[in-house]
Amino acid sequence: MSNSDFVTAFAPASIGNLAVGFDMLGLSIAGAGDRVSARKTKGQGVVIKEVRGMDGEIHPYLSGNSDENTASLAARSLWDAAGDGAGIELIVYKGVPLQSGMGSSAASAVAAAFAVNALLDESLPVEELLVHALAGEKFASGGLHADNVAPSLIGGLVLCPQVLLPQMISLPVPDGVSSVLLHPELQVNTAESRNRLAKGYTTDLWLAQQGYLAGFIAACAQNNVALMAECLKDVIIEPQRAESVPCFRAVQEAALKSGALGCSLSGSGPSIFALCLDNDAANLAVVMEQASRKMGYQCQSWISPLNAPGARMVD
Amino acid sequence: MSNSDFVTAFAPASIGNLAVGFDMLGLSIAGAGDRVSARKTKGQGVVIKEVRGMDGEIHPYLSGNSDENTASLAARSLWDAAGDGAGIELIVYKGVPLQSGMGSSAASAVAAAFAVNALLDESLPVEELLVHALAGEKFASGGLHADNVAPSLIGGLVLCPQVLLPQMISLPVPDGVSSVLLHPELQVNTAESRNRLAKGYTTDLWLAQQGYLAGFIAACAQNNVALMAECLKDVIIEPQRAESVPCFRAVQEAALKSGALGCSLSGSGPSIFALCLDNDAANLAVVMEQASRKMGYQCQSWISPLNAPGARMVD
Numbered sequence: 320m321s322n323s324d325f326v327t328a329f330a331p332a333s334i335g336n337l338a339v340g341f342d343m344l345g346l347s348i349a350g351a352g353d354r355v356s357a358r359k360t361k362g363q364g365v366v367i368k369e370v371r372g373m374d375g376e377i378h379p380y381l382s383g384n385s386d387e388n389t390a391s392l393a394a395r396s397l398w399d400a401a402g403d404g405a406g407i408e409l410i411v412y413k414g415v416p417l418q419s420g421m422g423s424s425a426a427s428a429v430a431a432a433f434a435v436n437a438l439l440d441e442s443l444p445v446e447e448l449l450v451h452a453l454a455g456e457k458f459a460s461g462g463l464h465a466d467n468v469a470p471s472l473i474g475g476l477v478l479c480p481q482v483l484l485p486q487m488i489s490l491p492v493p494d495g496v497s498s499v500l501l502h503p504e505l506q507v508n509t510a511e512s513r514n515r516l517a518k519g520y521t522t523d524l525w526l527a528q529q530g531y532l533a534g535f536i537a538a539c540a541q542n543n544v545a546l547m548a549e550c551l552k553d554v555i556i557e558p559q560r561a562e563s564v565p566c567f568r569a570v571q572e573a574a575l576k577s578g579a580l581g582c583s584l585s586g587s588g589p590s591i592f593a594l595c596l597d598n599d600a601a602n603l604a605v606v607m608e609q610a611s612r613k614m615g616y617q618c619q620s621w622i623s624p625l626n627a628p629g630a631r632m633v634d
Numbered sequence: 635m636s637n638s639d640f641v642t643a644f645a646p647a648s649i650g651n652l653a654v655g656f657d658m659l660g661l662s663i664a665g666a667g668d669r670v671s672a673r674k675t676k677g678q679g680v681v682i683k684e685v686r687g688m689d690g691e692i693h694p695y696l697s698g699n700s701d702e703n704t705a706s707l708a709a710r711s712l713w714d715a716a717g718d719g720a721g722i723e724l725i726v727y728k729g730v731p732l733q734s735g736m737g738s739s740a741a742s743a744v745a746a747a748f749a750v751n752a753l754l755d756e757s758l759p760v761e762e763l764l765v766h767a768l769a770g771e772k773f774a775s776g777g778l779h780a781d782n783v784a785p786s787l788i789g790g791l792v793l794c795p796q797v798l799l800p801q802m803i804s805l806p807v808p809d810g811v812s813s814v815l816l817h818p819e820l821q822v823n824t825a826e827s828r829n830r831l832a833k834g835y836t837t838d839l840w841l842a843q844q845g846y847l848a849g850f851i852a853a854c855a856q857n858n859v860a861l862m863a864e865c866l867k868d869v870i871i872e873p874q875r876a877e878s879v880p881c882f883r884a885v886q887e888a889a890l891k892s893g894a895l896g897c898s899l900s901g902s903g904p905s906i907f908a909l910c911l912d913n914d915a916a917n918l919a920v921v922m923e924q925a926s927r928k929m930g931y932q933c934q935s936w937i938s939p940l941n942a943p944g945a946r947m948v949d
Contacts, residue, residue: 340848341841342841343841343844343845343848344848478848478849478852480841480842480844480845480846480848480849481841481842481845482842482845482846482849483845483846483849483861483864483865486849486861488849488852488856488861490852491855516837517837518836518837519834519835519836519837520834520835520837520840521833521834522831522832522833522834522835525835525840525844526656526657526658526795526796527795527796527797528844529658529795529840529843529844529847530658530795530796530797530798531795531797531798532844532847532848533655533658533659533793533795533847533848533851534793534795534797534798534801534803536848536851536852536855537793537803537805537851537855540806540851540852540855541803546798546801546803549798550798
């Protein structure tokens, strides 16, 4: 139980939906994330002091408006419920690109909830951290979807359907499989992207998607990589979002030709993920980057194990 | 490899949908099933010689029309593909009540395919048996839904989404859980019941159902009975079919009050199943029977382990 003056938490980026599990399946990423420092003040309420980049410079785009940042909103939710009435001041260090489909708003919310939790005399169970992080994340995504918050919080591959919240079900991950996450430099607004989706689907279509999700979860439990690859499909959401990321189809085609087990949009995009055998990951990242640049989009990529850790305290 | 003159196979009844997995999840039943005897003849084609009850008497309702029986249609599909051109004569012994929601047509199709397979010089892999049994079952259900055929064929709890056919994914079953299957004496026509279902659903509804299915499969893999119970729900199909089985809500209420982990229609009904802890099964069967009789429906029930065996050769 830390109750020091100044605490800092890190929460990783994440892949939402993971093709097969719209709004209910997510995967944590290694090497990209947000940090949030928190300290008690003599003031009142929870406020953001500064938003900085990971280089420590003041962030060029994000304002520190505490009413419009998932970090402060998550921290407020937690502190209002369990805090001691003192003021809280946050510094947010953004390592995840904005509107990238990499769970940027979720990473800020999780890191903030995780940091402020460390200022409590008695820390909260992880399900309560989820609830407060979601209260922040809701501002960005417009709904209670935990597929970024949950993996950012507990790490790994997480099943988190809305009907089962605040439960987070850690799924076993197949041996020898990695993720590659590519971020092409364009932005997609998650809430707007969501509003453009159809509101209903035919029975044939949702049964197909549900069949793939069910098969994917069974494949994970059985360490069956071939079945996992067969099921890593999105026949409902991806077709509606593909056009908003002009390089997506080129990157996807290149990835699938180079041994990816599957490739789709990360969250609402523009980021694109692939799962692949560990040995194929480095080459796949190069191939995906090349395809993106060929389409005119500068980009960056991350390779992660499927069991990349979730949020944690850092110095 | 049996190639004797006269072979007999047994295939069990089954619970289709299992509440949470419409068209893609099924469970085998112990103690109820169909038998099919097959022998080669000097004639041509596959024909049904007789349809009998399990008591050996000629069946009072089912004709032996070989063009309209899932047993002969399944056997024909298999024999046309892999047989030696000889004629085949079948005797079908019906142990599963007709139009009961207990997978009656599937049991006949599976037993027939299984029996005729034993007349081949080289038996077929189980996925091919599934394909031929489905070719028969299609006549009764009007589509390629394997949720009765697959568990009747390989036993246990089986995930078999249409998009993955002919794969059948055997799911691990939680320790200490049984099924209770109640058959009230009324009939529901599967194909008609299917045609009355809505053709599409809102995103909220299918995501809720998909979330329950995903959670159920994860729960099975993790031997998590509490999560299994939480997920054993049908928010899409059951509400549309409940009225066609007048005793359903009374039986369901009684079952849930008496410790059932979940209770819903078996297939399109009228049969009703519950999952429960082993120790609760005997009492639950009594309670469900009483509720059915109180509503004016005579009934019969079966208690099974979740890993009840599938089709097999019998003397």
